[in-house]
Amino acid sequence: MTTDTPETVLEMQQVVTRFGQHVVHKDINLAVRRAEVFAVIGGSGTGKSTLLREMILLQTPNAGHIRVLGVDLANISDAAALALRQRFGVLFQQGGLFGSLTVLENIGLPLREHRQLGNREVDALAAEKLAAVGLAASVARQYPSELSGGMLKRAALARALVLEPELLFLDEPTAGLDPQSAAGIDELVLRLCDTLGLTVVMITHDLDLLWQVADRVAVLADGRVQAIGSMAELAAMSDPAIRPFFDGPRARAAAAQACFTRQETSSKPK
Numbered sequence: 711m712t713t714d715t716p717e718t719v720l721e722m723q724q725v726v727t728r729f730g731q732h733v734v735h736k737d738i739n740l741a742v743r744r745a746e747v748f749a750v751i752g753g754s755g756t757g758k759s760t761l762l763r764e765m766i767l768l769q770t771p772n773a774g775h776i777r778v779l780g781v782d783l784a785n786i787s788d789a790a791a792l793a794l795r796q797r798f799g800v801l802f803q804q805g806g807l808f809g810s811l812t813v814l815e816n817i818g819l820p821l822r823e824h825r826q827l828g829n830r831e832v833d834a835l836a837a838e839k840l841a842a843v844g845l846a847a848s849v850a851r852q853y854p855s856e857l858s859g860g861m862l863k864r865a866a867l868a869r870a871l872v873l874e875p876e877l878l879f880l881d882e883p884t885a886g887l888d889p890q891s892a893a894g895i896d897e898l899v900l901r902l903c904d905t906l907g908l909t910v911v912m913i914t915h916d917l918d919l920l921w922q923v924a925d926r927v928a929v930l931a932d933g934r935v936q937a938i939g940s941m942a943e944l945a946a947m948s949d950p951a952i953r954p955f956f957d958g959p960r961a962r963a964a965a966a967q968a969c970f971t972r973q974e975t976s977s978k979p980k
């Protein structure tokens with residue numbers, strides 16, 4: 711049967727999360743479609759990181775259903791969880807690279823853990839990913855402590871991509887970066903999505919990243935998803951839970967820049 715409905719790669723239904731008496735998620739419902747960049751935004755403490763941890767099997771909600779790549783996470787066996795983890799990549803906010811390993815060894819680590827490959831093959835595949843994220847070949851021999859913040863993010867992204875995931879999770883991918891490095895990450899995420907057909911789920915406060923990269927954005931507030939739409943659709947809403955992301959000078963500057971970039975792109979000869 712053919713259908714025009716986009717395939718759902720991640721789904722949360724009626725998810726409830728509590729820490730003691732504190733109810734963080736009252737009723738979370740969302741669906742991420744294949745090949746889209748889906749962002750989750752919300753004020754501090756609204757439960758974005760907790761939501762991400764639930765999606766990547768680091769935490770279990772108190773109630774509700776989560777399906778990732780067609781797999782129901784409720785009562786998932788250890789073997790099924792191991793198999794599923796190899797189908798998605800995660801870029802953690804702090805990067806999570808091992809300081810005692812070179813960049814190439816860090817990138818190759820998931821291959822050594824999960825694939826039966828020789829050292830040369832592992833190094834070759836890791837070097838491929840190093841290039842794919844825009845890092846020079848000489849960076850391979852460096853240690854994480856020798857890299858800038860932007861380079862660290864790229865190296866960590868290369869490691870998240872090395873098992874050729876279908877789904878990529880990004881936790882604040884531009885946090886702590888200067889504006890130029892952050893803009894480089896925006897472009898990189900866009901390019902990777904285009905070339906690899908990845909589905910991306912990201913948490914970010916970065917308005918430029920949201921305007922430039924996100925296809926759809928879910929706004930989290932008061933334990934629920936208040937709205938889901940493109941940034942342009944959300945910007946047109948008057949809901950008081952949504953306005954803070956679009957009012958104020960920084961929000962307006964990011965929207966204006968996005969509008970300018972779109973005009974530039976559409977006026978370029980094809």
Ligand SMILES: Nc1ncnc2c1ncn2[C@@H]1O[C@H](COP(=O)(O)OP(=O)(O)OP(=O)(O)O)[C@@H](O)[C@H]1O
Pocket residue numbers: 729734752753754755756757758759760761
């Ligand atoms: N392990 C935990 N034990 C107790 N409370 C927790 C735990 N993890 C998170 N919380 C609480 O749950 C709420 C949501 O936390 P979470 O880190 O998911 O929010 P967030 O939206 O990602 O915040 P921020 O944008 O500030 O990072 C917070 O009130 C936090 O204190």
